[in-house]
Amino acid sequence: MIRKAVEAPRACAWVSLSDSGIPTLLSVGACPPGNEGAAALPAVYPEWLGDRAFAAAHGARFNYVAGEMARGIATPKMVTAAARAGCVGFYGSAGLPLSEIKSGVAEIKSALGPEARNWGANLIHSPQEPGQEKAVIDLFLAEGVSRVSASAFMRLTADVVRYTALGLSRAADGTIRRANHVFAKVSRAEVAEAFMAPAPEKMLQQLVAAGEITAAQADLAAQVPVAADITAESDSGGHTDNRPAAPLFSSLAAARARIAARFSLPESSIRIGLAGGIATPQSVAAAFQMGAAYVLTGSINQSAVESGLALSGRKLLAKAGPADVAMTPAADMFEQGVQVQVLKRGTLFAMRGKKFHAFYRSGASYETLPAEDRRWIDDVLGEPFEAAWQATRTYIQRVNPAEAARADADGNKRLALVARRYLFMGAQWAREGQADRTADYQIWCGPAMGAFNEWVAGSFLEPVEARTVRQIALNLMEGAARITRAGQLRAIGLTVPAELFSFRPVAFE
Structure with missing residues (x-):
């Protein structure tokens, strides 16, 4: 009966109280005959x-x-x-x-x-x-x-x-x-x-x-x-x-x-x-x-x-666990030290972003860094630093000429702007699904992604090809309604099995 009450949250649950105050669940739906004094636990709709x-x-x-x-x-x-x-x-x-x-x-x-x-x-x-x-x-x-x-x-x-x-x-x-x-x-x-x-x-x-x-x-x-x-x-x-x-x-x-x-x-x-x-x-x-x-x-x-x-990025997300995320510098507020949370599993983006920021915080310019670090930067950028700077400068000159002028005279600022371009491109490569840049994908996500993957494991929502915004939303709201009903029953003194505080995804029409 308890299970039926949880799995049918849109129906009233009828409860009677003994003289000792201990509740008894009588029925779900219509009030049983002869129990006109029973109390109704109202329906719970996702809406x-x-x-x-x-x-x-x-x-x-x-x-x-x-x-x-x-x-x-x-x-x-x-x-x-x-x-x-x-x-x-x-x-x-x-x-x-x-x-x-x-x-x-x-x-x-x-x-x-x-x-x-x-x-x-x-x-x-x-x-x-x-x-x-x-x-x-x-x-x-x-x-x-x-x-x-x-x-x-x-x-x-x-x-x-x-x-x-x-x-x-x-x-x-x-x-x-x-x-x-x-x-x-x-x-x-x-x-x-x-x-x-x-x-x-x-x-x-x-x-x-x-x-x-x-x-x-x-x-x-x-x-x-x-x-x-x-x-x-x-x-x-x-x-x-x-x-x-x-x-x-x-x-x-x-x-x-x-x-x-x-x-x-x-x-x-x-x-x-x-x-x-x-x-x-x-x-x-x-x-x-x-x-x-x-x-x-x-x-x-x-x-x-x-x-x-891109599908390649979505497949990486579908494998993530709750701990497979990391903080790394944000492209839009790199110099201020603002960070974003991104997917760690399957990419090197978070680590590379942090290394770029460490170079910037040290006050270095590309020209003053050791040869080994310059080679690392060129390798991550996929092109010589000077080529990356010229492409960066063209954009910055258009949107913020004063910042471009500062960078022309300040090597540390040039390094920051090129790093910002790399961080920006990480998101672009993930959108485009650029295969040779998978390690540089910037995919924003929090621990919730891993919790979701654990929840849908073994269900129709596990494959990324089956995940739609509609099915995700309806399942979350339906499940929340059932868990809320389980909480109602527990709150009035009934014993509710632990498994009824869970909900497995179902395919809605």
């Missing part, structure tokens, strides 16, 4: 897990987000598949040329139609490329992208505030409506607070003075959070602080309470979702039990058929 206001705001069936993975790893096809499955999908537009972002957005809009609201695109903080964030926001506004996931931000920027403010209006009943939604992906409370709070007055005044927003929009922006959806990014692939999920979520919940009290906002106006480590039904159920409004998956979708990663 009910999380904050129903989130799904309503974004036109989704589930409180589940297929997160953006930069450089087009989260493809338009992935976004479309996620949205059609009833989830929210984000396009991995970060790091792509504006023309490619525009065509990707057009593909999504064409596939989903003008009424679809459960999709968006990625805006990544780009301190190395002045004007890039503004250009991307301008494109999103022009193309009607109404949901933006802002990632890797260390502070609030005027362009994020502008995007939010331009979408605000006053409804007939006096409430403030959002047309543009920011999802702020953060791993620190101090960064989260800037997005949770209304936009700073000084920033709003500057935007009004520049003609970027109206005074009326500035007034509305001063009354609502910049971002109503905050994604707590725990130990994840790519940019990460390797934060444990539970302490991070608790920290952001406390930050929300502080901000709500300071600005007289209802706490419910700020939803907190959880990302990083979301890979099994247990992790999904745990996130919702902690109070997460929604969950966001990333690494595990990278192994799906809709991923922009």
